[in-house]
Amino acid sequence: MADNKDAMKRNAWLRMDSEEIEQTYEFNKGYREFLSRVKTEREATEYFYQLALANGFLPLNEVDAIGAGQKLVLSDKGKVCALLVIGQEPLNEGINLVASHIDSPRLDLKARPLYEADGQALFKTHYYGGIKKYQWVAVPLALHGVVVKKDGQSIEIAIGEKEDEIAFTIADLLPHLAKDQMEKKMSEAIKGESLNILVGSRPLAENSEEGIKKYILNILQSKYGIEEDDFTSAELQLVPAYPAREIGFDRSMIGAYGQDDRVCAYTSFQAILEVERPQRTAVCLFVDKEEIGSTGNTGLQSLIIENIMAELLHKAGVHDYYSIRRSLANSYALSADVNAAVDPNYPEVFEKMNCSFLGNGVVMTKYTGSRGKSESNDANPEFLGRIRKLFDDNKVVWQVGELGKVDIGGGGTVAQYMARYGMEVVDCGAALLGMHSPFEVVSKADVYMCYRAYKSFMQSF
Ligand code: MN
Ligand code: MN
Numbered sequence: 001m002a003d004n005k006d007a008m009k010r011n012a013w014l015r016m017d018s019e020e021i022e023q024t025y026e027f028n029k030g031y032r033e034f035l036s037r038v039k040t041e042r043e044a045t046e047y048f049y050q051l052a053l054a055n056g057f058l059p060l061n062e063v064d065a066i067g068a069g070q071k072l073v074l075s076d077k078g079k080v081c082a083l084l085v086i087g088q089e090p091l092n093e094g095i096n097l098v099a100s101h102i103d104s105p106r107l108d109l110k111a112r113p114l115y116e117a118d119g120q121a122l123f124k125t126h127y128y129g130g131i132k133k134y135q136w137v138a139v140p141l142a143l144h145g146v147v148v149k150k151d152g153q154s155i156e157i158a159i160g161e162k163e164d165e166i167a168f169t170i171a172d173l174l175p176h177l178a179k180d181q182m183e184k185k186m187s188e189a190i191k192g193e194s195l196n197i198l199v200g201s202r203p204l205a206e207n208s209e210e211g212i213k214k215y216i217l218n219i220l221q222s223k224y225g226i227e228e229d230d231f232t233s234a235e236l237q238l239v240p241a242y243p244a245r246e247i248g249f250d251r252s253m254i255g256a257y258g259q260d261d262r263v264c265a266y267t268s269f270q271a272i273l274e275v276e277r278p279q280r281t282a283v284c285l286f287v288d289k290e291e292i293g294s295t296g297n298t299g300l301q302s303l304i305i306e307n308i309m310a311e312l313l314h315k316a317g318v319h320d321y322y323s324i325r326r327s328l329a330n331s332y333a334l335s336a337d338v339n340a341a342v343d344p345n346y347p348e349v350f351e352k353m354n355c356s357f358l359g360n361g362v363v364m365t366k367y368t369g370s371r372g373k374s375e376s377n378d379a380n381p382e383f384l385g386r387i388r389k390l391f392d393d394n395k396v397v398w399q400v401g402e403l404g405k406v407d408i409g410g411g412g413t414v415a416q417y418m419a420r421y422g423m424e425v426v427d428c429g430a431a432l433l434g435m436h437s438p439f440e441v442v443s444k445a446d447v448y449m450c451y452r453a454y455k456s457f458m459q460s461f
Contacts, residue, residue: 010357010361010397011359012359012360012397012445012446012448013252013359013445015361015397023448024444024445025444027270027444027447028448030270031267031447032243032246034047034262035243035244035254035256035257035258035259035262036161036243036244036256037161038262039144039239039240039257039258040103040106040144040145040237041103041286041288041298042078042079043144044081044262044265045075045078045081045286046078048081048265048269048286049075052071052083053073055273057071057073058070058072059072059074060073060084060311060312063315065315065317066086066091066312066316068086068087068088068277069276069277070085070086071083071085077298079102079103080285080286080298080304081102082283082284082285082286083269083283083284084281084284084308084312085275085276085458086281087277087278087279087280087281087282088278088279089280089281090318092318092323092326094280094327094328094329094330094331095282095331095332096283096331096332096333096458097285097305097331097418097423098282098283098284098333098336098457099287099300099336099414100262100265100285100287100336100337101265101286101288101289101290101291101300101337102261102262102265102287102288103128103288103289103292104260104291105127105129105130105291106127106129106238106239107125108125108127108128108236108237109124109125109197109237109238110125111231111232112231112232113125113231114228116212119201120200120212121201121212121213122196122199123168123196123197123199124196125195125196125197127195129291130291131436132187132436132437133191133192133195134186134190135438136170136238136438139240139241139438140160140167140241141160141170141238141240141241142160142167142239143159143160143238144236144237145157146234146235147226147231147233147234147236148230148233149225149230149233155224155230157224161241167241168198168199168238169197169198170194170195170197170198171198199216200215200216200219202215239257239258239438240257240438242257243256244256247441251444252359252443252444252445253358253441253442253443253444254444254447255440255441256439259338259430259432259440259441259442260338260432260435260436261336261337263429263430263432263450264337264429264450264454265336267336267448267451268284268451268458271284271451271455272284272454272455272458274455275458275459276459278458279460282458282459283308284454284458287299287304287414290337290413294417300417300418305418305421306324306421309327309328310324312327325421328421328422330422331421331424332424332457332461333415333418333423334425334426334427334428334454335414335415335418336428336429336450337413337414337415337427337429338363338429338430338431339356339363339401339427339431339432340401340403340404340433341431341433341443342355342356342357343433343434349404349405349408350405351404351405351406354400355401355403355404356402357399358431358433358442358446359443359446361397361449362391362396362397362398362399362430362446362452362453363399363427363429364384364401364426364428365426365428366378366379366400366426367402368410368413368415369410369411369412370410370411370412371406371407371409375412376412377415377416377419377426377427379415379424379425379427380424382424383424383426386461387428387461390456390457391453391456394452394453394456394460395452396449396452396456397449398449399431401427401431413427428450428453430446430450
């Protein structure tokens with residue numbers, strides 16, 4: 001088929017030598033372990049921060065003066081993290097920034113989640129990000145997050161990841177009684193208010209009112225020190241309870257939850273660990289809240305980037321406002337986020353001359369947006385020309401990408417929130433199958449090419 005010939009033209013597996021292929025499989029072992037272990041923005045921040053320290057990065061807030069070659073790390077509110085390698089050139093010349101997001105679609109507990117009905121105890125949820133609700137029923141779920149007590153004590157929760165541990169689930173309606181449901185539109189077949197998590201079914205004692213709920217509260221108190229009111233100051237998230245898996249007879253892919261966008265976060269993190277004495281300051285930024293519009297004080301619509309730049313300049317002894325503006329405007333950025341891989345089960349939504357294919361390397365997406373490039377950054381060709389050269393010179397296998405056919409849909413990334421400073425920015429990341437599903441699939445070759453792309457950008461662009 002002509003289509004398949006197109007896909008093969010730039011296949012990364014065919015353009016790597018045996019040593020590179022071995023490195024690809026090796027690199028992905030670490031990636032798979034990371035995916036199995038890190039499922040929330042808080043866990044990602046902790047993982048990156050601690051590993052940065054172990055690799056010789058110093059906390060930015062403990063450093064008084066900035067100098068070339070320094071490796072620094074910061075975390076903010078437990079949900080944002082950045083690694084920096086200070087360059088030879090002054091900050092006024094701009095930085096090379098790779099920004100990815102570490103939040104993923106999931107189910108969040110409501111502020112008053114626990115109730116009892118029909119002999120069961122359940123948690124009410126409000127989903128986070130763009131999900132297809134039917135994908136979240138009848139699968140094992142794990143509970144991750146924090147509960148903050150009134151005295152400020154923070155209780156960390158991660159239940160359901162180990163095989164011998166309890167897990168949670170949302171029961172689906174049996175087909176025998178689903179005649180009406182099956183006739184509904186997919187988007188309406190399962191309602192947000194029916195995404196209630198099964199958490200218990202055993203009453204505390206005979207004749208005790210709401211005995212099942214009471215029994216659960218007893219367990220929460222004795223095992224975790226949590227009272228019912230404590231849920232009002234908590235961030236608890238339900239995520240798929242299974243680990244990442246290798247996919248395919250050839251082990252060429254990885255299937256896991258949360259690869260949008262932890263594939264870009266992990267690969268850019270590994271890349272900056274290896275950046276040494278770059279010309280321009282290299283920054284790897286991991287942000288929260290992308291999936292709900294980059295809102296809040298941990299999303300990229302906040303002033304995170306400006307605040308980091310201000311702190312760097314302050315510690316470099318530069319104190320004027322103009323320098324902050326100039327440093328930002330002179331910067332280059334990769335918006336490290338995923339794109340959709342052409343799916344042979346749904347060829348009708350892709351325009352194959354411009355969409356990305358699994359295994360064809362890191363995807364350079366000039367514009368995202370929907371129906372007329374709305375909300376898109378639309379990268380400048382002068383910048384893209386230089387990025388193409390960088391990738392080709394550094395043996396980065398790359399491809400172009402566009403999110404589906406023009407009239408079908410679309411989506412945005414954080415690129416626009418970096419572009420507003422005047423910095424040059426383009427979307428650049430892996431192509432996924434099943435994006436936003438509880439089990440997204442990526443090509444190991446693309447994972448490796450992301451790492452190479454980010455490393456070349458931070459080290460030598
Ligand atoms: Mn994303
Ligand atoms: Mn997404």
